[in-house]
Amino acid sequence: MPAFLCNGMLGTLCKLMRMCGFDTAFSNEGTAILVQARRENRVIITRNTRFQNNADVHYLAASDPLEQLNTVITTHGLKTNIKILSRCLECNAPLEPIERSAVQDRVPYFTYQNFNEFSECPVCHKIYWKGSHYTRMINSINAALRRIDPAKD
Numbered sequence: 553m554p555a556f557l558c559n560g561m562l563g564t565l566c567k568l569m570r571m572c573g574f575d576t577a578f579s580n581e582g583t584a585i586l587v588q589a590r591r592e593n594r595v596i597i598t599r600n601t602r603f604q605n606n607a608d609v610h611y612l613a614a615s616d617p618l619e620q621l622n623t624v625i626t627t628h629g630l631k632t633n634i635k636i637l638s639r640c641l642e643c644n645a646p647l648e649p650i651e652r653s654a655v656q657d658r659v660p661y662f663t664y665q666n667f668n669e670f671s672e673c674p675v676c677h678k679i680y681w682k683g684s685h686y687t688r689m690i691n692s693i694n695a696a697l698r699r700i701d702p703a704k705d
């Protein structure tokens with residue numbers, strides 16, 4: 553599965569891709585992203601027309617994030633690779649399982665009482681569980697997958 557680098561106006565897409573579990577870096581740099589992408593072996597995803605004709609770059613015409621996600625999933629054949637709640641939405645790091653007893657003082661009381669499985673980002677130490685945000689993630693990704701007419705690249 554390729555790793556990706558979203559730039560500029562694609563902050564929302566970047567989060568959606570991390571929700572799907574895709575390794576996705578984000579950068580606001582200009583041409584420096586070409587160097588970063590080569591160094592980290594990432595496919596650049598951008599709406600910057602400056603990179604439109606670069607063969608190594610996936611240029612997106614659509615402005616709607618769900619449509620963009622659909623295009624990325626379709627173009628790179630990623631539908632069967634989707635793994636929700638496997639990557640931190642903030643830092644892109646793979647999440648690690650953490651014992652329920654270890655999160656007692658780190659999540660709201662209701663959450664601790666009602667959920668058994670938790671995972672933690674090893675970088676920012678944010679705790680994730682399959683609560684309402686998890687349901688919203690699934691709904692967003694399903695909405696993206698339902699789009700039948702994704703924008704052409």
Ligand SMILES: [Zn+2]
Pocket residue numbers: 640641642643644645673674675676677678
């Ligand atoms: Zn994190």
